[in-house]
Amino acid sequence: METTTHQAYVLHSRPYRETSALVDFFSAEGLVRAVLRTARGKAGSVARPFAPLEAELRGRGELKTVVRLEPTGTGVWLTxxxxxxxxxxxxxxxxxxxxxxxxxxxxxxxxxxxxxxxxxxxxxxxxxxxxxxxxxxxxxxxxxxxxxxxxxxxxxxxxxxxxxxxxxxxxxxxxxxxxxxxxxxxxxxxxxxxxxxxxxxxxxxxxxxxxxxxxxxxxxxxxxxx
The missing domain is CATH 1.20.1440.120 (Recombination protein O, C-terminal domain)
Structure with a gap:
């Protein structure tokens, strides 16, 4: 199954089933929606807006699955x-x-x-x-x-x-x-x-x-x- 890596930001996330979230990522490659299984470690806390991430996504259809999600910087603090x-x-x-x-x-x-x-x-x-x-x-x-x-x-x-x-x-x-x-x-x-x-x-x-x-x-x- 195809796996791609993106330098991305989280635009929006919402609960999905019992322990997951649907996340909209924005990168130079465009808008990508993926399932983040938040029960795996601390991945859920990483997916916050305005912070740069490296997202490894898997899948061929429009809905991907997050394989890996890591911060790549501190991002910006907005109030x-x-x-x-x-x-x-x-x-x-x-x-x-x-x-x-x-x-x-x-x-x-x-x-x-x-x-x-x-x-x-x-x-x-x-x-x-x-x-x-x-x-x-x-x-x-x-x-x-x-x-x-x-x-x-x-x-x-x-x-x-x-x-x-x-x-x-x-x-x-x-x-x-x-x-x-x-x-x-x-x-x-x-x-x-x-x-x-x-x-x-x-x-x-x-x-x-x-x-x-x-x-x-x-x-x-x-x-x-x-």
Whole structure:
């Protein structure tokens, strides 16, 4: 039976039968789900988020079995809003990444974002950048400086997002609409521009909602708690 070794992080785990867990691992090779038999030694305590692991997995189907799981470093320590942000990224990956598809660039961006969160950098630009990279990796990204027809975004014009096509110019301001100047600021990652971060949050939420389906993200509720 095929055995592979991955430098990976745990995205999510949940109980499975009496003494095991189902674990979603993220590595440069993509998202992999495996059964971890937690009764074997202290393997269960090793499988914690945001800590680098070497995971040896066995199996040919989509569901693997963990043969060996060892820490390869101390990882990052996240608390408060940074922790919620990390859990949010993990949930996005579990919900949106297809199984058994390689994403080395996204994996590297994930690692860099975790380190930046641990360093206390501003959360919103980091999350918007990660969301955009994820959409791009999955083939769902769209132009920010041009509309769906290839016309340059005009700073004083208004636009709506058509998730399968891109940005469409509209004549009047209405709910869910974006000002061209904000879109151009996003294209340049100019987060100092007025309203750019707020508009980017709304835009990414609309773009992601089209692919998440009707089930809400549990991690978003953490940000609302006092």
């Amino acid at each position: 408060g809003q940074a922790l919620f942000s990390g859990l949010y990224m993990n949930e996005l990956l579990v919900r949106l990444l297809p199984g058994q598809a390689s994403h080395p660039a996204l994996f590297e961006h994930y690692l860099l974002t975790l380190r930046a969160l641990a360093e206390g950098r501003a959360l919103e630009p980091l999350l918007r950048s990660f969301e955009w990279r994820l959409l791009d990796e999955l083939g769902y990204a769209f132009a920010l400086a041009e509309d769906a027809h290839g016309q340059a975004i005009q700073p004083k014009a208004y636009y709506q997002l058509l998730p399968d096509a891109g940005l469409e110019r509209v004549e009047h301001l209405q709910p869910g609409i974006f000002l061209g100047a904000d879109l151009l600021a996003m294209a340049e990652a100019d987060w100092a521009a007025p309203n750019a971060l707020l508009a980017a949050k709304r835009l990414m939420r609309q773009a992601l909602a089209a692919h998440l389906g009707g089930r809400p993200l549990v991690s978003r509720e953490l940000f609302r708690k006092p």
